[in-house]
Amino acid sequence: MTPETRQPLPMASTGCACCTPAPASDQTAPAAEAAPSAGTSATYQVEGMTCGHCATSVTEEITALEGVTDVRIDLVAGGLSTVTVSGMATPEAVRAAVEAAGYAVVAA
Template sequence: MSTENYIVEGMSCGHCEAAVTQEMQKLAGVSDIQVSASSGTLSFQSDGTVAEADVIAAVDEAGFDATRA
């Protein structure tokens, strides 16, 4: 497992954090998801099979933009 870190733009509250977390939980190979609206960050444990494009798509589905930190 490795820690992956992303910057998420546009989050402002707990609802935003929950939306990103919910979409990330749908991805296989992802665990220990940490989302912070105050710092605009997303981090999670990856089993090495999670593609960056899938993470960006999941965050986009939640309504936000993500870039790898």
């Protein structure tokens, strides 16, 4: 295959935050639902994830937080995906991790 015949990846042209930079936003996302305590979980609505790679990026960032025991993502490509975080991470720390991955936590 020559460079002239290569086609761009479909996900790279859709504005996927893990594949192409998302436009900067001056908008601050609202607070998450509740701070989890030991052995509990909190659910966040995350905007902008479009593929499995997006979900993996968010999972890796959140899993790296102290006190996180599990991360589960219900991916809704192009919509609001549900991210459930188990453990003792604060909503502020989760929000920062999601933003570091290139996405935004929004109100439920």
